Amino acid sequence: MAPVNVASRDYRERPSRLAGAVVWTRVASGGAGDARPVLPDGCMDLLWTEGRLFVAGPDTRAYVPQVLEAGRRFVGIRFRPGTAPAFFGVPAHELRDQREELAGLWGAGAARRLTERVDDAADPTAALEAVAMERAARAEPPDPLLAHIVASLDAGHSVARTAADAGVNARQLHRRSLPAFGYGPKTLARVLRLQRALALARDGMAYADTAAVAGFADQAHLARDVRELTGKPLGTLLRGGP
Template identity: 75%
Template sequence: MTEETGPGDAGAYRERPSALPGAVVWTRTATGAPGDTRPVLPDGCMDLLWTEGRLFVAGPDTRAYAPDGGPGRYVGIRFYPGTAPALLGVPAHELRDRRVELADLWTAAQARRLIGKVDAASDPMAALEAVAADRAADAGPPDRLLAHVVESLRAGRSVARTAAAVGVNARLLHRRSLHAFGYGPKTLARVLRLQRALALARDGLPYAATAAAAGFADQAHLARDVKELTGLPLGELLGVGRP
């Protein structure tokens, strides 16, 4: 999940690459002030999150998620698309568009022990990363087929071409995608295309050129997808004064 940040909250959110391949760890301090919290946008990822006294999982989103806006410190580890289900021991589609307490996925005793460990740490970010690293070691290496699927769809290839490239039929690709990503490959492709477009637009590319470079039919198609997936018009999402 990707959180939008505005010019006033650059100091509230920070992230760094994780020692786990493809993951990042992040922290955000919410003040509860109006405008402090921005939508969390679909990105194909899943997060393991801590806030004092709680560990919970954010599943893969198909639409923007609005946090409750309450004050507090949040620490998370964001997993590359397709990598979290093996680590968490739950299919991604069971967590789609949901935030679930860790105690509902693992045993209550496990969750209490890990919450206590992160609560007591002087660096909760490092402690949460260590929790994830322990689980990843038990889960084994990530499925390379899933990484190839993400790379292919992110490059703009069709679902049919992607299935052929990884050596499975479309039905099997759909089934494996539901388990790994939380939704089928067409939805994953749409989410990845959205993220590609937002990155290009944030870099200053005009909207029409952004649409063409990201694989949209035209600027109107880009605007429709952004509104459907984020709930906001493109200009409002990125700020005023853009072409």
Template identity: 75%
Template sequence: MVYYAERPSRVAGAVLWTRTGAGDAHSVRPVLPDGCMDLLWSGGRLLVAGPDTRAYHPGPESAADRYVGIRFYPGTAPAFLGVPAHELRDRRVELTDLWPSAEARRLTERMDAARDPVVALESLALERAGRAEPPDPLITYVVKALEAGQSIAATAAEAGVNTRLLHRRSLAAFGYGPKTLGRVLRLQRALALAWEGMPYAQTAAVAGFADQAHLARDVKELTGMPLGELLRGRLRAR
């Protein structure tokens, strides 16, 4: 059985999560696009999970591993990592490939020696975040506007930038343009509503889709699975 748990982090907007326990390929659910990036520790390795444009399917060998991760609020990880998000899009990268090897090795050894890896990872993130640049107000506004279902044109106009500049800044912050970010955030809204039992047609309308068929297409394109199968899989996982 695979167990997953999460809680808010002291790093602003971030979430700490753990995944433990043995299982088979069916026990490890796909990681769905959410606009976020993660720093995670497992088996003596510190890794960075870049922003996903499609569902990420962990290999069967990962089912027995213990993972501890911190999921950063959309747009905030690049300042923490010192790397533009588009360079990590749809990738899982060793921290040693991003930071000086001596520093990455020191942090990995610190994690390996920790009695509580969750506390250790949050402490590491807090220290690094304290030295990072503060969040870009434009990026914070973009996330909130698109989460609320606002159009890209209206978001750019209210932020006082043109759509070309918004796209360029979004690539660095989120790993992709505002159109893709909007789709990903809309997907997450729909999944939350459908998981609570809202009928699909109503879910589509409330989440901002043109109709139920539009919802079905987007779910299949972004996750690789029909909505019903996705929700049944989540029920089995729980």
């Protein structure tokens, strides 16, 4: 769940002590910059802001946060695709395109205690990371097949090849993908391809070359997919404009 401009002054991220996860922090500016879109990336997040713990499900479209009062702090733990449902105890498709209060998943009492724990901590970032690590230690480990699915699709392999390499048919792959990723493997492949393209374009690669390297048929295909998934042209996204 990364904003378009991950190098902005108000947003920072680092690898988490929780394997495969990322810790990020953000401070609201109170201006239009707060409304930078959060783009689909296949991930799910556990988020804290003062007095609140909630979950961001896997997005199929850009999420535009509201402008908040300046100085409001956010901390998040971003889970790589397929790993969060075991942690949260909820199938990913039930949280697709949703922001859900943690109380709805873990109960009001548990959510209140955890929220107070992070609220009262001298370092909310460390406190939220500790909460995540404790919960992960009690959760069932993710299905190893899920990491294969993500790696294969992120490498640009087709859904058919991904299924064959995993030893399942296309229907079985779709059925296992819904609770793990929140959507089927075709949508996951589109989301991962979008992220590959954005990374290449941010590094200065020409759009036509970006399309070819990221796995699009051509530049027009890249432009169409970016607009459908984010609601904006690629150039506007890279500039961080409205």
